[in-house]
Amino acid sequence: MSKVKSFFYLFSALFLIWIGFTTTFQPQELGLGLIISLFLSTIFFKTYVGLGFPPLGIKRFLFALIYIIVLFKEIVKANLDVAYRAVHPEVPINPGIVIINTDLEGDVARMVLANSITLTPGTFTLDVIGDHLLIHWINVETTSKEEATELIGKRFEKYLKIIFA
Amino acid sequence: MYYLGLVVTGVGVLFLCLGGLGLFRFPDVYNRVQAGTKCTTLGAFCTILGVGITQPGWFWKTLIIALFILATNPISSHSLGRAAYKSGTELAEESVVDMAGEFDDYSEEG
Amino acid sequence: MNIVTISFLSIICLGLFLSFIRMLRGPTPPDRAVAVDTMTTMIVATLVLIGFVLERYVYLDVALVYSLISFVGLVALARFLEKGF
Numbered sequence: 138m139s140k141v142k143s144f145f146y147l148f149s150a151l152f153l154i155w156i157g158f159t160t161t162f163q164p165q166e167l168g169l170g171l172i173i174s175l176f177l178s179t180i181f182f183k184t185y186v187g188l189g190f191p192p193l194g195i196k197r198f199l200f201a202l203i204y205i206i207v208l209f210k211e212i213v214k215a216n217l218d219v220a221y222r223a224v225h226p227e228v229p230i231n232p233g234i235v236i237i238n239t240d241l242e243g244d245v246a247r248m249v250l251a252n253s254i255t256l257t258p259g260t261f262t263l264d265v266i267g268d269h270l271l272i273h274w275i276n277v278e279t280t281s282k283e284e285a286t287e288l289i290g291k292r293f294e295k296y297l298k299i300i301f302a
Numbered sequence: 303m304y305y306l307g308l309v310v311t312g313v314g315v316l317f318l319c320l321g322g323l324g325l326f327r328f329p330d331v332y333n334r335v336q337a338g339t340k341c342t343t344l345g346a347f348c349t350i351l352g353v354g355i356t357q358p359g360w361f362w363k364t365l366i367i368a369l370f371i372l373a374t375n376p377i378s379s380h381s382l383g384r385a386a387y388k389s390g391t392e393l394a395e396e397s398v399v400d401m402a403g404e405f406d407d408y409s410e411e412g
Numbered sequence: 413m414n415i416v417t418i419s420f421l422s423i424i425c426l427g428l429f430l431s432f433i434r435m436l437r438g439p440t441p442p443d444r445a446v447a448v449d450t451m452t453t454m455i456v457a458t459l460v461l462i463g464f465v466l467e468r469y470v471y472l473d474v475a476l477v478y479s480l481i482s483f484v485g486l487v488a489l490a491r492f493l494e495k496g497f
Contacts, residue, residue, distance in 0.1 A: 223328070334443065
């Protein structure tokens with residue numbers, strides 16, 4: 138990604154966040170936000186040159202919508218699961234730490250995958266090195282790496298592969 | 303609309319309380335992070351959005367706060383879990399498998 | 413201020429009290445940090461709920477800034493726990 142493009146992305150992201158946080162359209166607030174976002178993006182745009190965002194497209198947008206719906210369903214399931222374990226008198230947990238690997242390329246895609254795993258039932262990401270993820274699992278069902286990859290990662294990877302292709 | 307907002311808020315408040323209960327009862331740091339992250343994320347999301355539904359003028363601002371919590375809560379709890387794992391906190395006795403020793407091999411490969 | 417909002421606030425206070433006990437008793441430093449993390453999220457929700465009960469819009473700004481600052485503080489705390497200084 139070229140420098141001009143990354144500068145433009147960073148500037149528009151910062152300005153949108155400013156508008157969202159202040160929630161006004163008065164000229165003085167907008168002017169202050171414009172000055173601050175210009176200042177910050179001139180200093181920091183070099184850090185973001187390496188991060189690639191995928192180009193927009195209808196298919197990507199549809200898959201992102203489906204992905205958000207799947208993610209919300211998994212979040213609700215995760216909450217019911219943890220709440221059940223907390224209320225149960227014997228605390229039925231079966232914890233352990235397993236390793237899975239991912240096929241995704243790129244740091245942004247891996248970050249989205251790791252945060253999604255943190256929000257889904259019984260699993261949360263401890264560390265990421267390259268394409269291997271260290272996962273804490275509250276109810277270990279299998280100890281082999283391939284089956285764990287199949288059970289934990291695959292339900293998001295098939296969407297993320299298309300979104301960040 | 304008012305009563306729908308109250309019901310959503312009530313569900314969120316209940317999840318927040320269950321998150322506190324899970325934090326109190328689970329045996330080691332990693333399980334506590336699970337309870338602390340999941341229940342409080344959905345609980346705070348529902349509570350804040352429920353208030354936004356009851357007061358229609360506040361909806362935009364409450365949506366911003368709820369989305370901010372949804373985005374940042376996994377990151378902060380992930381960094382806390384990583385800190386616990388790097389500083390060598392041990393797992394509970396109930397644990398079945400611990401592959402953390404193997405994981406250091408991958409760092410040498412690249 | 414009616415019976416429903418009072419019961420909501422007392423349920424949140426029960427959750428806050430349980431995590432406060434975990435913060436006092438937690439055997440290791442990461443335990444206490446996790447308890448603080450949970451408590452900050454609960455406090456943000458409580459602030460929004462208090463704003464709803466008292467009908468003051470200002471509490472939403474307080475909650476937003478509180479969540480921003482607590483996020484940065486917790487990441488700094490996690491870095492401190494990981495590496496010492």
